[in-house]
Structures are given as structure tokens and as C-alpha cells.
Amino acid sequence: MNTPSSAANHVRIVEVGARDGLQNEKTLLPADVKIALIDRLSSTGLTTIEATSFVSPKWVPQLADAAEVFAGIRKVPGVSYPVLVPNLQGYERARAVGATEVAVFSAASEAFNRKNINASIDESIERFLPVLERASADGVKVRGYVSTVLGCPYQGDVPVADVVRVAQRLHAAGCYEISLGDTIGVGTPAKARAMLRAVAAEVPMGALAVHFHDTYGQALANILACLEEGVRVVDSAVSGTGGCPYAKGATGNVASEDVVYMLHGMGMHTGVDLDLLVATGAWLAAQLHKETASRVTRARTAA
């Protein structure tokens, strides 16, 4: 962490609250509130803000308004607004409203993939190949999510070799960045570090991101371990929105405010204005009628 180079001290935050967060919230927010959320996030200095998901509304009713939300947000120059797409149809819906970055996803756990999208890992990657080909032709960037990298609600342990294999395939297929997600938040720092190290042996560290849920309170410690390994892209969600359908009542994504507080306290740069982020998190928690999961926002707004 004591590197003088500014690149080594810069961490890019990928804000996933409007997608990964809200898709797991019980409270359904109207499209105009989602648009206001993303517009607020755009003013904080964040450069990547996942906006929504073009997955079937049957699966994710919370984001059935994807086209309306994406069309309605202010596109700030220099900020990317990726959207999740499950297949070519979703890709086309996203493109129709002007998306210039998309994200595809696969679990590292065979059991999870089967339960979640009724396909093997290989089948799910096959499905994304047309998306990646089309995106390449269209000049659209594609981010890849690998989920269940440190545990699966169905099969338990997930072999690191499986994580490496899926990450490698998504990267080889054209994803510019692979986000490694501990979907159920069970990981601990030594395991997170070992997993990241194994993946980084096959995919350049510069093309990797980490994505932790705070189900067991381990997210910041895991992020710290991964920063020490060299990762410089971190997914998080303002106000720690979300939750985990596999552990009811559990905490969701790690809160962006808490990640940014830690990074700035360590002398790392994010370009994010923490005060604006805290204000946005407090505002979002009020919209959701729940207490914020961000300890920083709680401490800052409690006084």
C-alpha cells in the first residue's frame, strides 16, 4: 500500500446499488426514484454506475422498468452506465435505449447455475458468446460477473479451479473486466486472497474486480486482503442495499460509503466525494424506508 505511483493508489469503484442492490430489495421503487438515484450517483465522482438489468421481468420484477430507467438517466460524460443482459434478446433491448456497456454473468458453481438459470456453466457461457460477438461488432464494452466464487448455497464449497476456469473463459471471450463475486458473503480474507491470486495467475490483475456481500460482516476485510494482492477495482452499493435471497434477513452488498471511507483513510484515491455519497445513501435509505446498512452513513448522520 505504500506505493508512490498514482495508478497503484487509485481504486475504481463500480457502483452496483441501482442494479444488484435494488433487485434484492423488498420495496419497489418507482422509475423516477431510480433515475434520481442514478443521477445523484453521477454527481459524486463515480465513473462506473451499473444502471439496471435487462433480465426478464418474470425473474426480476424489481427492474421491470429497465428501459424507462435507462432512457431517463442523465448520461454524464466520462461515466459509464453498464446494464446486465442475460442473452442476445436482453442485449438488443439494452441497445435500443442506448446502452454502451453491458454485463454478462455466470456462477462458478455448477449447482448454482443450474438452479438459477437452469443451465450448466458451459451452456450459460455458450449463451453469452453471441452477445460478446455482437458487442464487439458494436463497440460495446462487456463486463463479466462470476458469482459464488467463495461458496454456494447449494453445493457449499466452490473449488478455486472452477472460479479460475469461468473467469478465464469470460475474459478470453472478450470481457474487458471480470468481477469476482462472493454472492452469499461467506468468504474470509485468506480465502478471498487465495482465490484472487489463483485467478490472477491466468487473467491479468488489471482486468479483475472484486464484489463482496456483507452477509457475515467480512466484506471490508476481504477487500483489504484483495487490495493487498493488487486488485484496484471494487464493486459496492451505496447504503449497502440488497440482501441475499439465500440467507433471509442478511445484509446486502458492501456499502460504497464504507469502502470509500476505508480507501481514503489508507491514502488511496477514488475520485468519489464521500460527503455526496453519504448524502445519497441517506436519501436512498429514506426512499426504501429502512435504516442504512452503511456504518459511515449511520455515524455521519446520527450526530
Place this chain on the structure above:
Amino acid sequence: MNTPSSAANHVRIVEVGARDGLQNEKTLLPADVKIALIDRLSSTGLTTIEATSFVSPKWVPQLADAAEVFAGIRKVPGVSYPVLVPNLQGYERARAVGATEVAVFSAASEAFNRKNINASIDESIERFLPVLERASADGVKVRGYVSTVLGCPYQGDVPVADVVRVAQRLHAAGCYEISLGDTIGVGTPAKARAMLRAVAAEVPMGALAVHFHDTYGQALANILACLEEGVRVVDSAVSGTGGCPYAKGATGNVASEDVVYMLHGMGMHTGVDLDLLVATGAWLAAQLHKETASRVTRARTAA
């Protein structure tokens, strides 16, 4: 973390919930519930359980029943039950009910010490010298707390040199262990690491403990950084009880359950049965009529 030696992989948890936790809770628990709490903790495998405080009830009304609680708890062989004492009078009250380990405290911040106990750091250490002398004659172990090691609600930054000086003096005066406390929970991993490293240059690492509050959500990450520096004693409170009188609404001590989960996940040993600890934390939260602050307990009891 990859050391084969069992000593290097063993972390002693100092459970402070019954004292540091409860003294900052709004809900006043009756003595018999406190006794039940400590008795439950005694069965989890913990070897150090801070039981109460013999500070004046005027200052800490929550623990006015110190003598009754201490006399009432089951003393399990092999488990130590330190109690906080502010001066020789408190020491004598503690000894009268059979305490065999006590703890003294000083802030590293001059401003905090003045506001908190109306004495300079030097004066407060002077006050403890008779306690340390008497304890030495009585064969009573003394633990020393240094508070505000990473920030002070009154003076803001606390120079690391001041932390080192206070820790050194308490150690030289006879404290067998010095617990370094981030009282207001503002610290981040790089600062925690630098502070610990500076203290460890003057006091043996084996005589140091770390004590983090989770006000800004940084506690586990800070603990991880300090484990990497070599510390092997961690203070924590079951269910994350407590709070911070200087940041209302803020979170209290780091939850023991979350610390133990992290340590076990990293292959470290604590001797603590996590299931029993989670059950105790859930029980305590019910007694306090509040949601547990432990993410592990929330995830484990939510399903």
C-alpha cells in the same frame, strides 16, 4: 498467516461485552441477566471475559451492580474475569469480592483524558501506580487500556508518539498486556497498522492487544491489518454491544461472532465455539430488545 506454528495461529479473544458493551447500552439489564450472560460466555471456550467495572456508579450507572455481578458469576477454572478499576478504592472494592485480574485505563489523547476523568495523562497514570503496586504484591494481574489511539472526539488526530508513550508507561508500570483502543472507531487499516507497528517497536508484540469499535464499519479490516503485523490478542463484544457516547446512534464494539468467524475462516484458532457464541449473542440482543449488530448472528439466525 501461513505459519505452521500453532502459537502463531492462535488468537486470544478478550470478551468485553459485559463491561465495555453494557456500559454504553441504554437498556439497563438487571444483575441476574448480566450474571447469566457471563455464565453463558464462560461456556463458549473464551478464556478472558471482562466482567464489570468498579468505576463510580455516578459515572457508569449501568454497572452500579459490579460487586453483586462479580460475586454471582460462576468462575470457570482457566477463565480470567478482569474488572475495570479507576483507582485504589475501586481496586479494593474489586478485591473484596475476589477479583484476581483488574484493568486500568488512560487515553492517548490529552484532551480526552481531561474531559473524561479531569486529569492529565501523567496524572491519570500516577493514580494507577498505587493500584499496580498493590496488585503486584497481591499477585493480581493488571491489564492496561489505552483509548483514543486513532482519533479523539475533542482533539481530532492523536499523534502516534503519544500512543507509544502511554503504552510504554503502562507496560513499564507492570501491566502484562496493553489493549490499544480505537474508542471512536474512526481508524482505517493503514493507520491501525502504522500505530501498532510504532507501539510494537517499544512494547513487545506479545504484550499487545487491539480493541476496535465498528462506528465506521472498519473494525474487521483493522483487525486483519493488525493480525498481519503480528498481534494475537483481540478485544471484542458479543453481539457488538455498546455504542459511542461521542457519535450517537453509532455502532459499538466489533462483534465477537464476526471476529471469530473471520479468524476460523482464515485457519486461526480461538478455542471458541462459534455456535455457542452466536446463541449467546442472539440471547443478549433479545435481552436488550435490539437487533444484534453481529452480521454473523443475523445471517445465522435469520434463515
